[in-house]
Amino acid sequence: MPDHQFVLTLSCPDRPGIVSAVSTFLAHNGQNILDAQQFDDIETGKFFMRVVFTAADLAVELAALQTGFTAIADRFAMDWQMRDRATRRRVMLLVSKSDHCLVDILYRWRTGELEMIPTAIVSNHPREVYGSLDFGDIPFHHLPVTKETKRQQEDAVWQLAQDTKTDLVVLARYMQILSDEMSARLSGRCINIHHSFLPGFKGAKPYHQAHERGVKLIGATAHYVTRDLDEGPIIDQDVERISHRDTPDDLVRKGRDIERRVLARAIRYHLADRVILNGRKTVVFVD
The missing domain is CATH 3.40.50.170 (Formyl transferase, N-terminal domain)
Structure with missing residues (x-):
């Protein structure tokens, strides 16, 4: 597993722009998406996503990524977590x-x-x-x-x-x-x-x-x-x-x-x- 490989999971009310906001945030912070999965529950109107990513050309500490992502999470009312996959x-x-x-x-x-x-x-x-x-x-x-x-x-x-x-x-x-x-x-x-x-x-x-x-x-x-x-x-x-x-x-x-x-x-x-x-x-x- 590459160093500093992280995983982000989230759920929130579905609305346009969620995937764009997540991917843009990761790109602007020097991260490369390795795997991404998502699901839109039409019955409940909720959106679910799991993203695995790693540093592309910029090493950023997990705490800094978490702090930076908070604004996006608040905007979309997300229930989320971001963690280092190496932490068992x-x-x-x-x-x-x-x-x-x-x-x-x-x-x-x-x-x-x-x-x-x-x-x-x-x-x-x-x-x-x-x-x-x-x-x-x-x-x-x-x-x-x-x-x-x-x-x-x-x-x-x-x-x-x-x-x-x-x-x-x-x-x-x-x-x-x-x-x-x-x-x-x-x-x-x-x-x-x-x-x-x-x-x-x-x-x-x-x-x-x-x-x-x-x-x-x-x-x-x-x-x-x-x-x-x-x-x-x-x-x-x-x-x-x-x-x-x-x-x-x-x-x-x-x-x-x-x-x-x-x-x-x-x-x-x-x-x-x-x-x-x-x-x-x-x-x-x-x-």
Whole structure:
């Protein structure tokens, strides 16, 4: 990745001149656009844009670019951010007994596919549950939770997120429902993997629900966490065909593969600033 490669993401009410203003600003500040994607949501009248750029013949500090862009952002009422792509986001992983998503995330991180800094692995089960699984230097925290201790446990998780300067929390099959307060705290920066193709088969044992209905496709959904259970803005989904011969255990086995790849894609999109919230939905600029 070239030095000083930046990414700008924005959303605002749609009106003429947005693209021109953005490109003109970058050109006047010695920047060269490497990639640009945009979307005009006709239903809501909102405009979305993602631009990757780098210095052409003039090195400008990120802070100076951000300050200069503020006037344009104010003029178009933009919700925006501009960041250095070399700065890796800090990610906390929450997990319960099922560790297939956790193992997959750690593998993709170690191979460089997920460009992030793991800040902690948090589980409501003890370290022994994961056997010889190699966490490396990533701190492991056992924070058990019961109905009576849920508030204290979530306060501890929140404090840990603050202490480690965590940018993103990933629920890697963390089988605990976050409280409304915790969901609000993590708004827009907490991704969950739901082992079902939402909005169908919400709640517990979705594969068993699917089997009882005789479905021919099963899937998984990665979404941002909100106060409404399993109804947060969807980032990514995938499916796999099944047949009448498949048992609930077969669905669970096949579902694990879908969950891994869907969650990994959602994390990668978020880390690469490819996801922009659009009310109850998302705009995802895929690569």
